[in-house]
Amino acid sequence: MSGELEGLLVILCLNTIYAYGVFLPAASGQLNLGAAGFITLGAYCSAFVNSELDGLGVSAWMSIPIAVLFTAAVSFLIAFPILRTRGVYMVLATFAFAEVVAGLIINLEFLGAAQGMPVDAHMPFYGLAIVTLLVALFCHYLMATRCGLAMRAIHDDESVATLFGANVRMIRVWAFATGGALMGLGGALYGHHFNYVEAQNFNILLSIYILLYVLLGGTQTAWGPVVGALFFTFVPELFRYLGRETGEKWLEDGRFVAFGLIIVIMMVIRPEGVVTRTLLERITGGRRRQPASPAAAE
Amino acid sequence: MDVLLQQVVNGLMLGGVYVMVAVAFTLVIGMLNFLNFTIPALFMVAAVMMWAAMAGGFGADIDAVLDDVLGAPNKWIAGVIIALVVVSLASLVIERFTYRYMKAKYGDATEHALPLVSSLGFLIAFEHLVIGRWGSDPLTIDSPFGNASFHLGAVQFSIPQVISLALSLAIVFGLSLMLRKTRLGRAVRSIAERPDTATLMGVDVGRIVPVVYVIAGLLCAIAGILFTINYTTVDAYIGDKVATVAIAGMVLGGLGNVWGAIVGGLFVGLLEVLSIHFFGASIVKVPIWGMLLLILVMRPTGLFGHTAIGKGKF
Numbered sequence: 001m002s003g004e005l006e007g008l009l010v011i012l013c014l015n016t017i018y019a020y021g022v023f024l025p026a027a028s029g030q031l032n033l034g035a036a037g038f039i040t041l042g043a044y045c046s047a048f049v050n051s052e053l054d055g056l057g058v059s060a061w062m063s064i065p066i067a068v069l070f071t072a073a074v075s076f077l078i079a080f081p082i083l084r085t086r087g088v089y090m091v092l093a094t095f096a097f098a099e100v101v102a103g104l105i106i107n108l109e110f111l112g113a114a115q116g117m118p119v120d121a122h123m124p125f126y127g128l129a130i131v132t133l134l135v136a137l138f139c140h141y142l143m144a145t146r147c148g149l150a151m152r153a154i155h156d157d158e159s160v161a162t163l164f165g166a167n168v169r170m171i172r173v174w175a176f177a178t179g180g181a182l183m184g185l186g187g188a189l190y191g192h193h194f195n196y197v198e199a200q201n202f203n204i205l206l207s208i209y210i211l212l213y214v215l216l217g218g219t220q221t222a223w224g225p226v227v228g229a230l231f232f233t234f235v236p237e238l239f240r241y242l243g244r245e246t247g248e249k250w251l252e253d254g255r256f257v258a259f260g261l262i263i264v265i266m267m268v269i270r271p272e273g274v275v276t277r278t279l280l281e282r283i284t285g286g287r288r289r290q291p292a293s294p295a296a297a298e
Numbered sequence: 299m300d301v302l303l304q305q306v307v308n309g310l311m312l313g314g315v316y317v318m319v320a321v322a323f324t325l326v327i328g329m330l331n332f333l334n335f336t337i338p339a340l341f342m343v344a345a346v347m348m349w350a351a352m353a354g355g356f357g358a359d360i361d362a363v364l365d366d367v368l369g370a371p372n373k374w375i376a377g378v379i380i381a382l383v384v385v386s387l388a389s390l391v392i393e394r395f396t397y398r399y400m401k402a403k404y405g406d407a408t409e410h411a412l413p414l415v416s417s418l419g420f421l422i423a424f425e426h427l428v429i430g431r432w433g434s435d436p437l438t439i440d441s442p443f444g445n446a447s448f449h450l451g452a453v454q455f456s457i458p459q460v461i462s463l464a465l466s467l468a469i470v471f472g473l474s475l476m477l478r479k480t481r482l483g484r485a486v487r488s489i490a491e492r493p494d495t496a497t498l499m500g501v502d503v504g505r506i507v508p509v510v511y512v513i514a515g516l517l518c519a520i521a522g523i524l525f526t527i528n529y530t531t532v533d534a535y536i537g538d539k540v541a542t543v544a545i546a547g548m549v550l551g552g553l554g555n556v557w558g559a560i561v562g563g564l565f566v567g568l569l570e571v572l573s574i575h576f577f578g579a580s581i582v583k584v585p586i587w588g589m590l591l592l593i594l595v596m597r598p599t600g601l602f603g604h605t606a607i608g609k610g611k612f
Contacts (some may be wrong), residue, residue: 031414081595088333089598091414092549096591103583114580204538208418209337215415253430260423264395267416 006125010193011133012233013125014186018206019225020214021140021183024175026211026219027143027153029158030083032176033091035183035210036202037098038071040105042184043197045070050192054110060121064188071184076177083172098207105199116198123192131189136183140222153177155219216266218273227274235259244279300452305575306568307453311528314463318521319544320551320559320566321470322514329490329510333545335417336392338537339424340515343388344381344522345532346428351377352439352526357430361478367535374442374527381519389515392420393508399597421537428534436533439526462524467560469520473513474556490554543570546590552600562600 010263041131046067049058052240062237078097085093106114142148150171153161162168191197217228234256243252251258266274319341326334346355352373354361364376396413446457477483485506488496499502518541523541526532547566551558566586573585593600 050488085594085598088327088331088553089594091333092545093591093594096546096587096594099583099587100591103581103587107581107584193591203561208421212415212418253428256426257430260419260426263415263419263422267412268395269420271412 008233008237010125010128012229013128014190014193015213015229015233016132016226017135017189018183018187018210019217019229020135020222021179021181021186022130022210022214023139023219023222023225024142024151024179024182025172026214027148027155028111028172028175029155030086030176031091031211031215032094032129032170032179033207033211034094034096034098036048036204036207037094037101038075038103038180038188039190039206040199040202041074042067042071042187043191043202044105044111044117044187044199045184046188047119047191047197048111051117051118052120054112054117057120060123060192063121064185064192067188068181068185071187074146074179075180075184076173079173079176079180080124083169083176093205096200097202098204102199102202114199116200118198119191119195119197121192122195125193128189128193131185135185136222138225139174139225143222147171147174152220169255212263214273216263216273218275220277221275221280223275223280224273231274303451303453305571309453309568309571310564311459311463311567312571313547313564314459314466315521315525315528315540315563316544316547316567317470317560317563318466318517319541320563321473321556322517322521322548323545323548324551324554324556324559325473325510325514325517327548329486330397330413330507331571332396332413332417334396334514335414336388336396336420336424337514337518338541339421340385340537341518341525341541342389342423342428342532342534342537343596344385344519344520345526345536346432346437346522347381347384348374348377348497348523349437349439349532350432351380352442353437355437371442377526378523381523382516385515385519385522386512387512390426390508392417393511397507397511404488413601425534425537432534434534436531438531441527441530443527456528459528462528466521466524469517470556470560473517477556482509502564503565543586546586549590549593549598550600552602555600555602557599558602561602590592 018039021038022032022035046060046063048054048065049056049066050060051057069280082090082093082097105111111117143151150161150166153166154168154171158168161281187197187202211230213228214225215228216231217224217226236259237257240252243249243255270276305595319337322337323334326332350356351364364373368376374403380411396416441458443458447454448457449455477486477610485496485501489503489506493503521541522536525536543566545565547562548559549562550565551560551562569585569589570582572584577585
């Protein structure tokens with residue numbers, strides 16, 4: 001496998017994990033524009049635990065779970081105040097959270113401040129791939145359980161979900177905290193693969209991109225984040241490749257412009273994201289169960 | 299004491315820029331319940347257009363034409379015109395692809411997500427258009443007005459900054475008067491109240507919304523122009539760095555509240571400059587965004603607002 005391709009696949013794995021972290025709250029109708037904040041927490045926590053020189057010097061087998069637990073705890077705690085807000089307010093609150101985390105980290109001397117922090121243990125590509133696969137399987141399983149059903153119900157109509165006995169508050173907090181833990185895991189893996197973490201890399205643009213993976217891929221099924229991450233990772237590279245092959249420099253230079261416009265057009269064509277439940281049913285060979293009435297079919 | 303007073307003045311001057319962007323945000327969010335992330339992009343586009351006109355960024359040919367027509371010291375006039383025209387056109391394009399498609403109702407969360415995603419797509423597209431043409435490094439100009447300033451006691455006032463602050467406050471006051479007194483303003487307020495009813499009462503929603511988009515676009519374009527003139531350094535990410543801070547100001551004043559946005563914008567400018575003064579530049583994000591987080595959690599209607607979002611304000 002060529003180095004370039006491996007590099008791309010590493011990015012794809014990380015993007016997929018991040019995307020699942022944003023997907024879980026999004027599947028229950030909450031938009032999280034603070035992905036960078038959770039990723040920063042996970043990356044710095046595992047870096048601090050693992051680093052021999054500045055930190056505790058614990059092996060990567062421990063540092064990654066510790067980072068995941070730490071991020072899960074933080075997101076669980078902030079879930080309560082943040083989930084009081086909804087809609088636009090929640091987008092703003094998560095965004096503000098990410099900015100506060102970034103602002104705090106670059107001022108903490110023991111975390112290397114603005115220089116960032118080295119991470120000792122290296123996580124090779126295949127390890128990353130295995131974890132990504134596990135995360136994807138976990139999310140697919142989750143969406144197939146009663147809990148996943150309740151999440152989708154809350155997404156579609158909160159009051160109806162309440163009437164049918166779903167504990168809306170608990171499920172929303174749970175989805176938010178689990179999503180936070182997944183992003184912490186992604187951040188920890190990032191640190192262990194590149195062996196260096198730097199708060200400036202986890203900026204607002206990263207949060208924006210991750211939210212876009214999810215919303216473009218579709219929040220209805222667990223396939224959405226994968227499709228979104230694939231699209232976002234490979235389409236710019238495809239433009240770069242085409243530009244290099246054909247010698248048309250504008251293709252390479254303008255790849256993100258084209259990409260931004262593709263996002264806009266995709267939203268016009270498929271406002272619910274690329275992968276929807278209807279699409280999956282069509283691919284897997286028709287509806288297995290007939291809807292009760294034509295109105296129930298989407 | 300004088301140093302502190304000077305910082306307060308600087309903060310208010312910076313706040314003048316935030317006020318306009320915050321009002322642009324608040325106008326769209328109050329009327330359509332939509333957090334318009336193209337506003338940072340339009341701010342950046344206007345700022346960069348201004349830079350390009352003054353520093354010859356459009357290429358030697360156009361630069362020569364500008365020199366002939368206006369003369370070297372007056373090229374900022376061309377910058378203002380180009381920035382306003384470009385941003386108005388861009389606003390109309392953005393309106394087509396965000397609001398028009400938002401009208402169709404989908405699920406609860408996606409109802410807001412659709413225009414949000416489109417506007418983020420535009421943000422990426424605009425930023426990379428500028429990066430593709432002029433790179434991502436800081437772009438600087440010499441201020442066309444030099445260091446013109448006057449003193450009041452020991453405090454120095456830069457004349458362009460004072461004019462900018464006065465101009466931005468005057469524009470925002472004019473806007474709020476427009477919202478209250480004119481036919482257009484009444485239509486905007488009725489759409490904010492309830493678009494369906496507004497349509498029944500004879501408001502042509504499809505025509506009013508583009509107008510509001512252009513007004514919001516022009517507000518942040520003027521903010522971008524003033525930013526370039528006063529701070530002389532811009533880059534492709536200036537929208538992310540500067541215009542997003544205005545969001546904090548907007549929330550402080552209450553979403554959809556123009557007067558709140560004025561106070562909030564000035565306050566955020568003051569907070570930013572004073573926290574740099576007391577705690578250093580690297581910490582500046584924490585007070586601003588921490589304050590935003592606190593306000594969202596404790597008092598999401600802002601300090602002055604008391605109505606739910608999207609329900610008739612201005």
